[in-house]
Amino acid sequence: AGGAEFPTERWFWFDPPFHPGQSVLLHRQPDNVWRIDFQLGWDADPEEEKKPENILPRVQALLGPHAQFELDWASVYTFACLRMDxxxxxxxxxxxxxxxxxxxxGARGANSGVQDAENLAWKLDGVLQGRASAALVATYGPEREYAADENIANSTRATDFITPKSEISRLFRDAALHLARDHAFARRIVNSGRLSVPATxxxxxxxxxxxxxxxxxxVPGAVLxxxxxxxxGQPTWLLRALGPQFTLIVFGAAPGWAFEVPQVQVLQxxxxxQDSEGLAAQRLDALPHTAxxxxxxxxxxxxWRAPTEAAVRAALARATAAHA
Known part of the structure; x- marks a missing residue:
């Protein structure tokens, strides 16, 4: 949509005058291409809706009568939340x-796919390299099934807000939108898709x-x-300092035995x-010797507040399914 004067940020309309009764999403993509998603009713004919003569008037109503644009691509899709057992x-x-x-x-599909792959990759690598029990791969199931359920729950909440399934749901949605104009508390209720975050x-x-x-x-299970x-003296980040295997982060000097634990890199x-700004200690609720x-x-x-060699080795064995 060349010439359209919209900021790069994502825009979302609930029941706008140019597409009454439905929602519209607009955001910018590379090469001056704008993606526009028009919600359609359940009785819409996908083949008819993809025809330019039906698309162009909607886009023109959104962008304004004088906007110049070209239609690059069009498709019709249906919202769906589902997973394998x-x-x-x-x-x-x-x-x-x-x-x-x-x-x-909320970019949940792409992000959860990458998280799935990362979860499986280190487990497969550990098994193939002989560092972990074959039972470790099976733990991919409960971990990523739980994450999928969390993503589906959040995605469903967004879909239900965007497309209310009942009159009371629509009343709630419309009241939240009305209040959000003047009241900060209501803006937190508006849900056009919460951005994806990793599951704990x-x-x-x-x-x-x-x-x-x-x-x-x-807590154990959270992403660091x-x-x-x-x-x-050079700036860096905590996550960049982690190793490709397990990392034992110690606040202060690590005990000598920590460097003898297999598969574990020690970060002191x-x-x-240096935690120059104190944010690592703050975010991890760390005291001296915390690990x-x-x-x-x-x-x-x-x-741990003060780890022992036995405790670290036991935790590593558990995290590699060595006891399975």
């Missing part, structure tokens, strides 16, 4: 869209339950929060890298 079937593992589908809100794998069999008191969200660090905050064991896919699998 199980993602692991013996030696066959389903990943991404082959395992689950969500409505296109609370019930993962690879987690070691806490034995010490911690505050904050970095990033934080700015410095290394030799305050020694190799976190982080998986190759950056999920926390254990944490």
């Amino acid at each position: 199980r993602f692991v079937h013996g030696r066959v593992v389903f990943v991404g869209d082959s395992a689950h589908g969500v409505s296109p809100f 794998l609370h019930a993962s069999p690879l987690n070691t339950p806490d034995t010490d008191a911690f505050a904050g969200p970095q 929060l990033d934080a700015p660090l410095t290394r030799q 905050i305050g020694v190799e890298v 976190y064991l982080v998986r190759p896919d950056q999920h926390v699998c254990a944490r």
Whole structure:
């Protein structure tokens, strides 16, 4: 849509005057191409709706009577949220869209597909390299099925807000939109698709339950929060400092035995890298000697206020399904 004066940010309309009773989504893509999604009714004929003579008037009504544009591509799709009952079937593992589908809100399809692949990749690598039990691959199932359920729940909530399924749902949606014009609390209710975030794998069999008191969200199963660090005076980030295998993050100098644990890279905050702004300690609720064991896919699998060699080795064995 050349010449359209819209910002690059994503725009969403609920029941706009140029497409009454339905929603419209617009966002910019590369090469001055704009994607516009017009919601259609259930009785719409997909073949008819794809014809230029039906598309062009809608686009013109959105962009204005004087906007110049060319139609590049058109298709019709249906919102759907679904998943397989199980993602692991013996030696066959389903990943991404082959395992689950969500409505296109919040970039959940692409992100969850990448997270699926990362979850499976380190487990397969561990088994193939002899560092983990074959049972580790089976844990892909419950972990990523849980994440898929979370994505589907969030996607369904967005779809239900965008397309109310009942009169009371529509009343709630319309009231939230009306209040959002003047009241900040209502803006948090407006749901055109919450952006995807990684699932916290609370019930993962690879987690070691806490034995010490911690505050904050970095529980076993959570994805490690990033934080700015410095290394030799140069800025870097916590996640960049993690190794390709397991990483034991220690706040302060690590005990000597930590460097003898197989498969584990030790990262000493305050020694190799500096927490100059204090954000790593703040986000991980860390005190001197606090330690976190982080998986190759950056999920926390254990944490301690003062780790022992036996505790770290036991957590590593659990995280690699060595006891299965």
